[in-house]
Amino acid sequence: MQQAINSEIMMVLDVCIDSRTDEAGTREAMERTHRWAVRSLAAKEKRSTGQALFGIVQGGVHPALRDASAEFLTKLPFDGFAIGGLAVGETKVERDTMTERATASLPQDKPRYLMGVGTPTDLLEAVLRGVDMFDCIIPTKMAQQGYAYTFQGLVRITRTAYRLEDGPLDPECDCYVCKRYTRGYLQHLMRGKHHLGSRFLSVHNVRHYQKLMERIREGILRNGYAQTYRELKAAVATPKDLKDEAAATAVTLKDVG
Secondary structure (H helix, E strand, C coil): CHHHHCCCEEECCCCCCCCCCCHHHHHHHHHHHHHHHHHHHHHHHHCCCCCEEEEEECCCCCHHHHHHHHHHHCCCCCCEEEECCCCCCCCHHHHHHHHHHHHHCCCCCCCEEECCECCHHHHHHHHHCCCCEEECCHHHHHHHCCEEEEECEEEECCCHHHCCCCCCCCCCCCCHHHHHCCHHHHHHHHHCCCHHHHHHHHHHHHHHHHHHHHHHHHHHHCCCHHHHHHHHHHHHCCHHHHHHHHHHHHHHHHHHC
């Protein structure tokens, strides 16, 4: 099917289970994923299409399984590697820990792709841990709920406070919506449940993610991602991000103590 639609990157079939599944269940899913990975490579070699094929590292939140999955898959001639089985029930601390553990075991000369993640802050955290690529429904899903990501923080455009605002969603954004429409007009569309409102917010949110990754890339090329990370995190963090960070810090301090 992936050859038929000519996707630039093909993914092997994998078993993505609740990350809180016990070790025995997680191992079973991981080993089936590995068998499918071998079969996917064999299918790819039957007909050359020029498409890339990525393997998917599984293992839930079990460190030994993550290591075993990465060791098995990196012996195979995949064009890149995905980190799967996260953002499906684990805590933020567990996700960050498993992401870092997986990337440490993957080749530096092949792309690393974190599947199903995430918010702008999630992207910043994952890049800090060695991830290159992402996919997620969040930009458009949040748009449907009336949320816009900006470099001044998350905006809930349905709030009455925006009813008479004449400025764009984000003065730093160059998307079609920010160039032509005001916050007040977008508030009107969303409050009136016009489909055009969620479409406009989706256009903006997707562009926000593009600009975020552009800034991340620029920071890396300048050998200054640490500073870029701090600046962008302060700009895009949401109240939930700050709450999660406080919880993660509390866990870390408890462990150190």
